[in-house]
Amino acid sequence: MPPSACARHMVQTIPAGTALVKRLHAAGFQVHIYTLRNEAVRPDCSGWLSWTFQEDPYLECDLFYKRLGIDGAFTDQAHTLARYLKEAFRARA
Numbered sequence: 076m077p078p079s080a081c082a083r084h085m086v087q088t089i090p091a092g093t094a095l096v097k098r099l100h101a102a103g104f105q106v107h108i109y110t111l112r113n114e115a116v117r118p119d120c121s122g123w124l125s126w127t128f129q130e131d132p133y134l135e136c137d138l139f140y141k142r143l144g145i146d147g148a149f150t151d152q153a154h155t156l157a158r159y160l161k162e163a164f165r166a167r168a
Contacts, residue, residue, distance in 0.1 A: 089142060096144045105146040108139055113152045133159050 096106050113132045128134035132152070136159040139145045150156045 089138070092143045100144070106144070107147040107149065108145055109149040111135060111139070111148045111150040111152070111156060113155055136160075136163070 099106050111132065128138070132155050136148075136156065139148065140160075140163065148156060
């Protein structure tokens with residue numbers, strides 16, 4: 076699958092993901108995703124960091140935390156996620 080197809084797939088799945096997160100929150104659940112990684116995507120789009128995010132892990136975090144509304148994430152790069160959370164939610168502290 077070419078990078079442009081990966082991007083279209085990600086954009087098409089956002090509304091469904093947002094609805095699912097809202098339903099889970101309404102039922103009293105927290106949503107934690109598995110797993111955010113810094114590595115670039117493989118040619119078949121089965122890799123970790125989608126071309127949609129221009130190989131920028133902070134853009135990926137924005138999608139999941141701010142657009143989809145997740146509560147937490149598992150990651151192999153804790154320093155990247157910690158930095159994102161510190162900067163993105165600084166105003167809330």
